[in-house]
Amino acid sequence: MTAEPQTILEVEGLRKWFPISRGLLRRVVGHVRAVDDVTFSIKHGETLSLVGESGCGKTTTSRCILRALTPTDGAIRFRTETGEQVDVAKLPKAGLRPLRRQMQMIFQDPFSSLNPRMTITDIIAEPLLVNGVRDLETRRRRVRELLDLVQLPAAYMNRFPHAFSGGQRQRIGIARALALNPALIVADEPVSALDVSVQAQVVNLLLDLQDRLGLSYLFVAHDLSVVKHVSDRVAVMYVGKIVELAPTADLFTRPRHPYTEALLSAVPVPDPRRRTGRIVPLGEVADPANPPSGCHFHPRCRYAVERCRVEIPALRPMADDHLARCHLAEELNLAGVQEGHPPATT
Amino acid sequence: MSAAISTAAAPVTTAAEEKVAVATQLQLTWWRFRRHKVAVASGVIVLFFYLVAVLADFLATNDPYATLAARSYIPPQEIHWFDADGSFRPHVFALEGKRDMKTFRLVYVADPEDKRYLELFVDGYPYRLLGLFETNLHLLGLDRGAPEEALFLLGTDQLGRDFWSRLVLATRTSLFIGLAGVAISLFLGVLLGGISGMYGGWIDTVIQRVIEILRSIPTIPLWMGLAAALPATWSVLQVYLAITVIISLIGWTELARVVRGRFLSLREEDFVMAAELAGASQLRIIFRHMVPSFLSHIIAAVSLALPAMIISETTLSFLGLGLRPPAISWGVLLQDAQNIQALAIAPWLLMAAIPVIVVILAFNFLGDGLRDAADPYG
Known part of the structure; x- marks a missing residue:
């Protein structure tokens, strides 16, 4: 790794609007603003976490970056192995193939992400096969290597996915993602479908692989204790927008957005004697097809003032690398997570 | 992170488990299907x-298209399994058609004295087995008799065609x-x-x-x-x-x-x-x-x-x-x-x-x- 890590991915003004069509003629009557003006970057070897409630657009963002979805607007600049920047968002479908090998995905559901009709070898070797590794023995050697890397016995090569547990399946998914030696891995809730004990193993495996292979991660999650453990920086999303982006320790100890404060207060503390002051936001998550005026969070925010109802706040820089989208960010003194309580996954 | 429990330890599996683990989709389906007795x-x-x-033509005992007025509406024939001496020799009795003078219907009377024995692999009407081989071999038939005295396992229809064959x-x-x-x-x-x-x-x-x-x-x-x-x-x-x-x-x-x-x-x-x-x-x-x-x-x-x-x-x-x-x-x-x-x-x-x-x-x-x-x- 170089002394000054370069950015591997720059996302700028990313938008993904899904049209809502009604009637016989399928007239477009509105849009679901799943992702609305998202900007962030990931450095080489860094882990950026994307957190938020269900439906806040974090999965859509990750799928746009991999171009499983075509963004409505915005730029996704990916730095290739050769050092040049390519805008993934504007590339034609055919031009994506060489890029596909450099960014890969780990899926949330270890059961639906592996084809039940294929053996483990076939599953892990598929990226190799479709990218021109024709020789069977080469592929099998690489599969053995990868299985070793994710700590699965090579003796399992000829088994089918049904013979594995959730955690083992997730390891197989990781092996497949690593097959082509990617630089960036988008992990869409990679551990949220697993048992807590298995979560720890998989999370630690991911960190271990990052160390060894110099991977960059975009880590989509909703479990903050996992996020705290793995990420260098965290971006909090609410109704398609990033509301706060900060280095992990900073964000956890001193959040600058009321929504982040509410999320942090919901993290369970593993101590039965401790009473937690959980902050429950009023009402429901806003509808991304019809977001509230002004700050999208204002109907649920306990600090909201008149200005929040009319004026949309910008994502403004606070102290040291800390961005927040709140009019009152400087004035409020929001509660973070008390130290001394290590997250459950360590 | 070095604390990660290594799952790479030598796997301990029985032969039966291994068999399931490497079973293809088809095998799993078959194993499951086999348990469904009614379906099997x-x-x-x-x-x-x-x-x-x-094998339809091979199993047919008579030409299914052959009509004969003299054997219209014969009821299913009764098969007698044992001969008079007790030995196993399936046979039918020859039938004689008589006109009932009241109803003008043909009534068939069996003649217990005239036995027709059943035989396997007899010659009958010619056909093509599987549409390929010309043959006249049939599974079942009688040892002798005129066409109107043939074997009618399930009787005949109005035109005297053998119902079983049809x-x-x-x-x-x-x-x-x-x-x-x-x-x-x-x-x-x-x-x-x-x-x-x-x-x-x-x-x-x-x-x-x-x-x-x-x-x-x-x-x-x-x-x-x-x-x-x-x-x-x-x-x-x-x-x-x-x-x-x-x-x-x-x-x-x-x-x-x-x-x-x-x-x-x-x-x-x-x-x-x-x-x-x-x-x-x-x-x-x-x-x-x-x-x-x-x-x-x-x-x-x-x-x-x-x-x-x-x-x-x-x-x-x-x-x-x-x-x-x-x-x-x-x-x-x-x-x-x-x-x-x-x-x-x-x-x-x-x-x-x-x-x-x-x-x-x-x-x-x-x-x-x-x-x-x-x-x-x-």
Whole structure:
């Protein structure tokens, strides 16, 4: 790794609007603003976490970056192995193939992400096969290597996915993602479908692989204790927008957005004697097809003032690398997570 | 992170576990299907019927087309298993037709003195086995006798044709018209359903509306119209093909919906997306990932579509809209049993309904079993 890590991915003004069509003629009557003006970057070897409630657009963002979805607007600049920047968002479908090998995905559901009709070898070797590794023995050697890397016995090569547990399946998914030696891995809730004990193993495996292979991660999650453990920086999303982006320790100890404060207060503390002051936001998550005026969070925010109802706040820089989208960010003194309580996954 | 528990430790598995672990989809399905006893029995019955259909001419005892006024409406013959001396020699008594002078009906009287012994592998009318080999060998027959004194296991119809032989040949027609119909439906269904599910958009809307319109037309009037449009000069074979096409016109819609549904749900599966992200081509995704995933569903759908086809043919022919004599099918045979006169005099003609019921039930149980077994993960 170089002394000054370069950015591997720059996302700028990313938008993904899904049209809502009604009637016989399928007239477009509105849009679901799943992702609305998202900007962030990931450095080489860094882990950026994307957190938020269900439906806040974090999965859509990750799928746009991999171009499983075509963004409505915005730029996704990916730095290739050769050092040049390519805008993934504007590339034609055919031009994506060489890029596909450099960014890969780990899926949330270890059961639906592996084809039940294929053996483990076939599953892990598929990226190799479709990218021109024709020789069977080469592929099998690489599969053995990868299985070793994710700590699965090579003796399992000829088994089918049904013979594995959730955690083992997730390891197989990781092996497949690593097959082509990617630089960036988008992990869409990679551990949220697993048992807590298995979560720890998989999370630690991911960190271990990052160390060894110099991977960059975009880590989509909703479990903050996992996020705290793995990420260098965290971006909090609410109704398609990033509301706060900060280095992990900073964000956890001193959040600058009321929504982040509410999320942090919901993290369970593993101590039965401790009473937690959980902050429950009023009402429901806003509808991304019809977001509230002004700050999208204002109907649920306990600090909201008149200005929040009319004026949309910008994502403004606070102290040291800390961005927040709140009019009152400087004035409020929001509660973070008390130290001394290590997250459950360590 | 060095604390990660290594799962790479030597695996301890029994031979049985290992067998399951490397079992293919087909094996798992078969193991599960085998546990469904009724379905297995039904499968055997269905196979038996198709065997009968293939060997129809060999199993027939008389020429199914040979008419003879002198043996009209012979009731099913009683087989006597043991000879007078107690030895096992199946035989029938020779029949003598006499006119009842009150009713003018032919009455058949058995003559216990004149025994006709049953024999295996006898010579009879010539036919082509499997459509290939010219032969006149038949499984069962009598050792001697004039044509009118032949073996009539299930009696004869009004024209004196042997009902057993006709029933066996009808089985062939009815079972294979189902196969041909399903083959056409399957082709149309998979093609149109696949396009519909894969591409979506307006093409999906058009195909779905066509399916809805086709399904909303009452089938019997539609078939009546189409069958009436068949030229009367067409040969039996041409009519047979035309009827198949007419029946499968409705049949494909069901399959198309199944296939479309599978495509729609599979398109959203993560493993399909993983293949896409790996850079796999569209063709590879369809044929390596999607088709194997719903092949088992197609097999199950086909085994449920076949009885529907068979019933359709029987219904059409029974109503006089499908196959017409001289073709022989279950529907044509049942047509003979339509009037009360025939039933009063020759109730055995109703026996044509038995294989229909048995085959349809067996197919349904088999289809159910296959459907349950097809998805070992569900």
